[in-house]
Each structure stands twice: as C-alpha cells, then as structure tokens.
Amino acid sequence: MKWLLSLFFIVTSLCANEADLIIKKLEKNLRGDYMYAQMKMIVSSKRGKRTVKIESWSKGNKKSFIKILYPKKDKGITFLKIDNQMWQYIPKIERTIKIPPSMMLQSWMGSDFTNDDMVKESSLEEDYRAKLLSKKGNSATLELIPREDAAVVWGKIIIDVDLKNAVPVKETFYDDMMQKVRVMTFSKVEQHGSHIVPMVMELKPLDASKKKNSTKIIFEKINYDAKIDPSYFTKHALKRYSR
Amino acid sequence: MMPKLTLLILQNMHSSVTQGKKMIFSLAFKNILKSKGRSVTTILLSTITTIFFIAYVGLTEGSRHQLIKNSVEIYTGYAHVNLKGYREDSGYDNLIENAGLIDKILTKDPSISHYAPRFETYTLLSTKEKSVGSLVAGIIPSREKSLSKLQSSLLKGDYLDDSDSNAIYLGSELAKRLKVDVGSEIAMVGSSIDYSIAADLLTVKGIFKTGLFEFDAQSAFVNKSYLDTIMLSDNKASYFTLYFYDNAPIDKATKALQSSLDAEYEAANWKDLLSALVQAMEVDRIFDYISISIFFMVIFFVIMIFSYVNIFTRVREIGLLRALGLTSKDIFMMLFAEILLLATFSVLIGILIGSSVVYYYELHPIVIPGIAETYKDYGIVSDELPMRFDLFTIAWNALTIFVFNLAAIVYPIIKINKFKVVEAMRYV
Numbered sequence: 009m010k011w012l013l014s015l016f017f018i019v020t021s022l023c024a025n026e027a028d029l030i031i032k033k034l035e036k037n038l039r040g041d042y043m044y045a046q047m048k049m050i051v052s053s054k055r056g057k058r059t060v061k062i063e064s065w066s067k068g069n070k071k072s073f074i075k076i077l078y079p080k081k082d083k084g085i086t087f088l089k090i091d092n093q094m095w096q097y098i099p100k101i102e103r104t105i106k107i108p109p110s111m112m113l114q115s116w117m118g119s120d121f122t123n124d125d126m127v128k129e130s131s132l133e134e135d136y137r138a139k140l141l142s143k144k145g146n147s148a149t150l151e152l153i154p155r156e157d158a159a160v161v162w163g164k165i166i167i168d169v170d171l172k173n174a175v176p177v178k179e180t181f182y183d184d185m186m187q188k189v190r191v192m193t194f195s196k197v198e199q200h201g202s203h204i205v206p207m208v209m210e211l212k213p214l215d216a217s218k219k220k221n222s223t224k225i226i227f228e229k230i231n232y233d234a235k236i237d238p239s240y241f242t243k244h245a246l247k248r249y250s251r
Numbered sequence: 252m253m254p255k256l257t258l259l260i261l262q263n264m265h266s267s268v269t270q271g272k273k274m275i276f277s278l279a280f281k282n283i284l285k286s287k288g289r290s291v292t293t294i295l296l297s298t299i300t301t302i303f304f305i306a307y308v309g310l311t312e313g314s315r316h317q318l319i320k321n322s323v324e325i326y327t328g329y330a331h332v333n334l335k336g337y338r339e340d341s342g343y344d345n346l347i348e349n350a351g352l353i354d355k356i357l358t359k360d361p362s363i364s365h366y367a368p369r370f371e372t373y374t375l376l377s378t379k380e381k382s383v384g385s386l387v388a389g390i391i392p393s394r395e396k397s398l399s400k401l402q403s404s405l406l407k408g409d410y411l412d413d414s415d416s417n418a419i420y421l422g423s424e425l426a427k428r429l430k431v432d433v434g435s436e437i438a439m440v441g442s443s444i445d446y447s448i449a450a451d452l453l454t455v456k457g458i459f460k461t462g463l464f465e466f467d468a469q470s471a472f473v474n475k476s477y478l479d480t481i482m483l484s485d486n487k488a489s490y491f492t493l494y495f496y497d498n499a500p501i502d503k504a505t506k507a508l509q510s511s512l513d514a515e516y517e518a519a520n521w522k523d524l525l526s527a528l529v530q531a532m533e534v535d536r537i538f539d540y541i542s543i544s545i546f547f548m549v550i551f552f553v554i555m556i557f558s559y560v561n562i563f564t565r566v567r568e569i570g571l572l573r574a575l576g577l578t579s580k581d582i583f584m585m586l587f588a589e590i591l592l593l594a595t596f597s598v599l600i601g602i603l604i605g606s607s608v609v610y611y612y613e614l615h616p617i618v619i620p621g622i623a624e625t626y627k628d629y630g631i632v633s634d635e636l637p638m639r640f641d642l643f644t645i646a647w648n649a650l651t652i653f654v655f656n657l658a659a660i661v662y663p664i665i666k667i668n669k670f671k672v673v674e675a676m677r678y679v
Binding site for chain 2: 115
C-alpha cells in the first residue's frame with residue numbers, strides 16, 4: 009500500500025513538474041524582454057465587422073503602450089499600461105484619463121477583450137497551478153487552476169499546447185462556476201528572431217447572446233530584438249506619441 | 252340568592268325552551284345587554300385588535316407601495332418597449348434600430364398617455380482629478396417631464412432643455428464622487444454604436460437628487476439629440492418608456508400593447524423591469540406575515556383566555572340553564588351567538604375606525620424626520636410613511652380577527668359543557 013501511495017505521489021509530482029516546465033517554456037517564448045508589434049484587430053458582432061489597426065510597444069508583461077492607427081476617427085488614441093493601471097489619451101478632447109477599476113471589465117475598443125485583459129499582468133506560470141491532462145507526440149493539454157492568492161478572474165483555463173514550437177493552440181476559459189466562457193485559438197505560427205509566434209489569435213465568447221461575436225488579432229509586424237525607448241512607458245508619452 | 256341576571260335568563264328560558272331554538276339568539280342578545288362590563292371589555296379588545304391590525308397592514312403595505320411607486324416614477328416608468336433580449340444584454344447589439352417606427356405605433360395607441368425614447372450607454376466621466384464609470388442616458392428633456400421625476404428632483408442649476416448640447420445633468424452623489432458643481436467641465440468617454448471611441452467635453456448644467464442613492468450615484472443625463480451626434484445613434488433607442496392613462500391594470504395594458512408590436516419587440520411592465528425589487532418586496536411580505544402570525548397567536552390566546560375566564564364566571568348560570576332543560580348544543584349555540592354578535596359589532600366598529608385611520612394617513616402620511624437619510628441605501632427616498640387604503644386588504648384583515656374571535660370561544664364552550672348539571676350548579 010505504502011509503495012502504491014509513494015508511486016502515486018511520484019507520478020503526480022512528475023506530471024506537475026512537466027506541466028510547469030511546459031508553461032515556463034511557452035511564456036518564455038511568447039514574452040521577450042521587449043516587443044514591438046503592428047497588428048490588425050477585426051471585431052465581428054451583430055452590428056457588423058470593424059477593423060482597428062494598432063501599434064504596440066511593450067516591456068515584459070508590466071509595461072505596454074498602444075496607439076490606434078485606424079480607423080481615422082480613432083487615430084491617435086493612445087493607451088498606457090503600467091503594472092495593473094491603465095490610462096487613455098483622446099486627442100479630440102486632449103485629455104488623459106485613468107481607467108477606474110469599475111471600468112476594467114468593459115469592452116476594449118468594442119472588442120471581446122476587456123480593459124482588464126489589456127492590463128492584466130497575470131502570468132500563467134506565477135498565477136496558475138498547472139497539471140498535465142494529456143500528452144501525445146508534440147501536443148499536450150494542460151489544466152491551469154488559479155493559485156489561492158492570485159488576482160485572476162478565471163476559475164480554470166484548459167490550454168492545448170504545440171510542444172515543438174512552445175506555442176498555445178487553443179485556450180478555453182472557465183468562470184468561477186466552471187462554465188466555459190470563451191475560447192481563444194492561435195494559428196499561423198512564424199519564427200521571428202529567437203521567438204516562434206502564432207500570428208493570428210481569435211477570441212470567441214461562448215455566451216448564447218454573443219453567437220455572432222468574435223475578435224481576431226492578426227500580427228502584421230513583430231519584433232522582439234529591438235530595445236524600446238523607456239519614454240514610451242510614461243504618462244507624457246500618451247500625448248507625445250499620439251501624433 | 253339567585254342573581255338578578257339569572258332570574259331574567261330563567262324567565263326568558265322558560266319561553267325559549269318552549270318556543271324552540273329561535274329564542275337562543277334573543278337570549279344571547281339579552282345576556283350581552285345585561286352583562287355590560289363583560290360585553291364592553293370584549294368589544295374593546297376585539298375593536299382595538301381590528302384597528303391595530305388594519306393600521307399595521309396598511310402601514311407595511313403603504314411602505315412597500317411607496318417604495319415601488321418611487322422606483323417606477325422616478326425614472327423607470329410603468330412600461331417599456333424594447334428589442335427582445337435587451338433586458339438580458341443591454342449592449343448595442345440589442346438597440347431599437349428604427350425608433351421612428353415604434354414612435355408611430357405608440358402615438359396611435361389610445362391607451363398611452365405619455366412616452367419617449369431613451370438611449371442609455373455606459374461611459375467614463377472624468378475630471379482632472381477623478382474618473383467614474385457612469386450610466387449616461389440621452390433623453391428628450393421636454394417629454395421626460397411627464398415621464399420621470401428628473402426635472403422635479405433638481406437640486407442645483409437648471410434642468411436640461413431640448414436644444415442643449417454639451418450639457419450634462421448629474422446625480423448629486425455622482426457629482427460628489429467627481430467633485431464637480433454646476434458649471435464644471437467633465438470629459439465623457441464612451442463607445443459609439445459603431446464601437447469607435449466617443450468623447451466630448453461637457454458642462455454640468457444641473458444636479459439632481461431623487462433620493463434613490465444608487466441612481467443618484469451612477470446616473471447622468473444629456474439631451475438625446477446631442478448624444479445621438481456623439482454616439483451615432485440617430486433614430487435609435489435603447490427603449491421607449493411610457494405611461495398608460497390607467498396604470499393600475501398594468502398586465503392587461505402591456506399585453507394589449509404587445510399585440511400591436513412586431514414579434515422582435517417586447518412590451519415589459521414595471522413588474523418585469525423591477526423584478527428584483529418585486530421579489531425583494533415578496534420576501535419582505537413573507538417576513539411581515541411571519542411577524543403577523545406571531546401577533547395573531549398572541550391575540551388569539553388573549554381572546555381565548557378572556558373568553559375562558561368569562562365563561563367560567565358563568566358556570567352556575569349555565570348549570571341552571573342545563574337543569575331547566577337546555578342541551579349542551581343549546582348552550583354552545585347561545586354562547587356562540589353571544590360572541591357572534593359581539594364580534595360582528597366590534598369588527599364593524601374596528602373597520603370603521605381602522606379604515607378611517609388608514610385613509611387619513613394615506614392622504615396625510617406619517618412623517619419621521621431623517622428616516623430617508625438613515626435608510627437611503629434601502630431605496631427610502633422620503634421621510635413620509637404613507638399607509639395604503641385598500642378595501643380588499645381591510646376586509647381580509649377584519650375577517651381574520653372576526654374568525655379568531657369565533658374560534659377562540661370554541662374551546663372554553665367545549666370545556667364548560669363537560670360539567671355535569673349538579674356539578675355546574677355547585678361550582679364556586
């Protein structure tokens with residue numbers, strides 16, 4: 009009996025370690041020290057389709073700066089994220105506005121992403137406890153359960169991983185009641201410098217009233233190798249780089 | 252020495268026994284008249300109970316009615332017309348896309364007295380110091396005057412008018428949170444219906460206070476025609492709010508309105524719109540009934556004990572009646588007839604006084620200064636506590652006390668009828 013229990017603990021511990029290693033490798037691949045990107049966000053809803061072009065600069069997962077390039081009406085709107093705080097600059101009224109906590113679950117730019125998605129600095133490695141559910145060849149499925157002290161909104165995430173490229177293939181998000189809330193799929197994997205990145209991400213909410221909704225992000229340019237000027241990550245940048 | 256009353260009863264009994272049971276009622280009546288003290292006490296007890304019960308229910312029902320009326324009339328309105336699904340998801344996907352069409356339908360409806368479209372959106376209101384998420388509603392100011400209490404709740408500055416642009420009418424608590432006053436500048440940032448960023452600078456034109464704390468802390472209003480230019484929502488509406496000429500038969504009125512709308516639209520009345528409040532009221536009513544039940548039990552036992560004591564002072568008298576030939580059933584009928592007469596009389600008096608009290612306090616509510624401030628989080632917006640005059644409620648209240656009076660006498664009568672004649676006549 010003791011032998012069986014010991015074996016069980018060893019197997020469980022090995023699985024946990026392997027799951028942690030997979031998550032660590034995946035995060036290291038997707039997050040460089042610096043990242044510059046140009047992307048297109050296509051938002052589909054009952055009201056139609058809308059395309060937003062975005063330029064972004066980020067340093068790790070703590071600081072990022074976003075500038076809207078298109079449509080013309082929104083051109084020059086900038087967002088700054090430092091840790092878990094977010095500011096927005098709107099050229100039309102020349103105001104810098106801090107997004108209050110009560111607005112964090114509101115949609116970001118009409119997409120299926122929330123302001124919270126944009127600012128969250130949650131790390132799958134730090135905030136979740138990973139468990140390997142299955143592994144076959146280069147594919148693995150992991151279950152991520154939030155750690156007790158983690159400030160995250162999800163009850164559980166199931167993530168399918170391409171082990172060869174260390175990129176996610178599909179992430180299924182569950183709420184506190186363990187109901188599926190949304191699914192994010194990743195495709196068009198490309199090598200950029202030392203990183204292998206899925207260039208297309210599509211988020212689909214699973215709410216019955218949002219059957220026609222989806223948000224697709226297509227990376228058009230991505231660069232992990234150039235160091236980004238620290239001036240991008242200050243409140244002055246919001247107005248300065250808006251033009 | 253036989254008491255005078257018993258002699259009288261015996262005289263009556265002689266004829267009563269011979270003439271049959273019809274006389275029992277007349278005997279009971281005479282008993283009441285002869286035992287004035289006992290009768291008056293019974294009447295007083297029953298009358299006060301009836302008055303108290305009618306007033307208590309009138310007050311609790313009045314408070315609940317007031318709470319719902321405030322919620323309905325301050326902003327919600329008696330009924331809405333919206334796209335099906337809007338109440339579950341009030342985002343832009345469920346807007347009325349052709350507000351003009353609904354407007355035409357509502358204009359033609361003879362049962363509707365007032366109506367107006369509203370466009371509601373969730374925006375960020377920001378000053379240099381603070382940003383607060385807020386509901387901003389585009390309203391037609393002139394038409395809202397007869398649909399909500401927005402204008403009459405003006406605290407400072409001015410109410411909106413139909414030609415306003417860049418003017419905002421803020422709830423008092425929201426103004427406090429933003430630290431602004433009349434004339435201050437506020438940035439409004441939201442999302443247009445094409446999901447592009449909508450932003451503008453607005454000046455605080457007026458500040459209102461309805462007393463509904465949450466509403467005053469989260470709501471702001473602008474002229475709809477102006478908001479439509481910012482949100483690109485021309486000829487669109489979140490919903491139409493409306494009043495019927497007669498809002499009492501609201502279910503019937505809403506059903507009739509629904510039949511004139513296309514299937515994609517929904518007519519919902521205040522019971523649907525304020526379902527959470529309605530449910531809370533139901534829970535409150537259940538707790539009230541539990542309190543009332545305890546009150547009922549106390550009243551029931553008070554009446555029963557009083558009846559018990561009363562009847563046991565008459566054991567010898569009843570023994571004599573039995574000796575003269577009255578059966579247990581006759582005794583039961585006589586005592587029951589006594590309480591029937593007393594209860595009828597006292598409950599009628601109770602109804603008269605109780606309903607007058609309730610009616611008076613419905614017209615002139617009790618005022619407890621400071622109660623609204625203390626209970627503002629519970630939706631209490633006024634220091635007035637009106638009672639609710641409702642004949643049906645008064646009738647069932649009175650009937651309950653009446654039945655209690657009758658029920659309370661049954662046990663003492665059964666108990667006294669168990670005495671044997673000799674035993675009863677010797678009872679001290």
